[in-house]
Amino acid sequence: MFETVLVANRGEIAVRVIRTLRAMGIRSVAVHSEADAGALHTRLADVAVPIGPAPAALSYLSIERVLDAARRTGAQAVHPGYGFLSENVDFARACEKAGIVFIGPPVAAIEAMGDKIRAKQTVAAAGVPVVPGRTEPGMDDAAVARAAVEVGFPVLLKPSAGGGGKGMRVVRDPAELAEQIAGARREARSSFGDDTLLVERYLGHSRHIEVQVFGDEHGTVVHLGERECSLQRRHQKVIEEAPSPLLSPAQRQAMGAAAVEAARAVGYTGAGTVEFIVDADSPQDFFFLEMNTRLQVEHPVTECVTGLDLVELQLRVAAGGRLPIGQDDVRLTGHAIEARVYAEDPARGFLPQAGEVVGLVEPTGAGVRVDSSLRVGGVIGTDYDPMLAKVIAWGPDRETARARLVTALGDTAVLGVATNTGFLRDLLTDPDVVAGRLDTGLIERRGEALTGARPIPPHVHAAAALALLAEVEPRGTAVDPWADTSGWRLGEPAWTVRRLQAPGADPVTVRVRGRSTAAQVRVGDGEPMTARVDRDGDLLGVTLDDVTTRYTVVHAGGTVWLAGDGHAVGLREHERLATAGTAAGSDGAVTAPMPGTVTVVQVSLGDQVEAGTPLLVVEAMKMEHVLTAPLAGTVTELPVTAGQSVRLDERVAVVTPPAPGEEE
Structure with missing residues (x-):
């Protein structure tokens, strides 16, 4: 078994791999960009090595820098996690050349299955049904457009080199083709360094079911059951489960057998996933989508129902060991x-x-x-x-x-x-x-x-106001009347007024009087509620009309953050609300819907545009968002350029409508 393993990834998958390495007594090496210098995976690993600035292309995707870190730390193997270099054939070859074990399948298997075009051709030749489409390598934009017309709308544009929904576009109208092809290529280049596209028929009423396979160097290949991954947004999985609630035992056996044969066809070793799309109304009809030659994000559900640690199995197989199980040993327990x-x-x-x-x-x-x-x-x-x-x-x-x-x-x-x-x-x-x-x-x-x-329930606003009151009121029993925050006065206590606002909502007025241990609170025009607060560090017990809810409360930068009763929200104190930046609307202002980077500017100052005309593209976390003109008029402000970083709600353009009498 290896003594030292480098984890060539970040985030939760790096943390998860490091925990198995620690459980097995293997020294772990983390790599990190400048942006991740204090990240959790760097703190859990035995050794942490900086490998470059924040952009992934200059750090996590740099084969040279990752392998240099492996050599410097004496790592005998590299676990790539998923994403980044996990299915990069050049990285696998570079590891082999450097004498470092790549914890993944052989180079030939990555080449055959890592490219969606080759994968479809390989399994189709073996008789596995595939989704109708065009998979010729090297298609230019015109060829992709012709293929889409031939396949028939709606069609799905897919990057050949990657997964995770990045760059995938559903095109329902031929008029959208040029724009969608360009966008798909940009996202593919950004995420995978390869903008090759394939075209498939889009199957709308379908289910996405994948089979976990495992092989070793001694000829054993098994499947560990299936996972249902049909709940998706933007072709990105959101909820996954094992086993699928759709399949019968016979269907499970048929799909599992097909997945094992696909793996055998390329001499597969290690962990892999064969993905199928299934007709929701005829589950016996399934089509091969792709094979992911790596660990999947959703592997924990398989671990839960099989009782196996898939990362441990990866390590043992990569070290030349045999799988400790055969197909008859696989049992799915529970859900x-x-x-x-x-x-x-x-x-x-x-x-x-x-x-x-x-x-x-x-x-x-x-x-x-x-x-x-x-x-x-x-x-x-x-x-x-x-x-x-x-x-x-x-x-x-x-x-x-x-x-x-x-x-x-x-x-x-x-x-x-x-x-x-x-x-x-x-x-x-x-x-x-x-x-x-x-x-x-x-x-x-x-x-x-x-x-x-x-809508934020009234009791959440009430809890925030009480938390603010508890934060500033004096402690102890002897209270200086000049420091008292309870609103005391002759007659009855005065109300202390707070105006709190959730993102995208109107401010809410909350009135509180008394001390937090015995108060009245009124949210908006609602009836006053009796209230008390029991504080234990960041944990706040709020009792409103004899109903107690416990919240985690943090007050930072003028925002009261609360989590409890199924809610997690930040309420800003209205007097501190930022005034800059308005949403795109009737005034013609266009603002960044997310913090990110402007990748494309499609107009110039003075251009005449119609409502809905694309103005520019903002990218964040490998996702693109096209900003369009909110109304017809002239581009009168354009303070950004391609490559520029923008903040959430920063103004990036203004379209001014024609003055009265100027309309044609």
């Missing part, structure tokens, strides 16, 4: 479901968010597992993927696992940055999800019902 926690705002189209983690609550309990890279004081930036953590729940049956996960997400809070935990809880309580009626279009169909902004 597991995983939810991905992202720094994103579902109410704003799942746009990535950024900020400092000022408070953190991660769940515990029976059957609950958390894979996370979060820590208080950590900064969530825009250089990398917005996934922060995974919350996983196991149960003896699907309903128990689902209910445990809902509860666990209610106990999860990342204070200081917006996340999707509320959306995940709502999704898991959707009637179709509860019943296991899943498909890849469910989230899109639900629309506002799942992603719309939720």
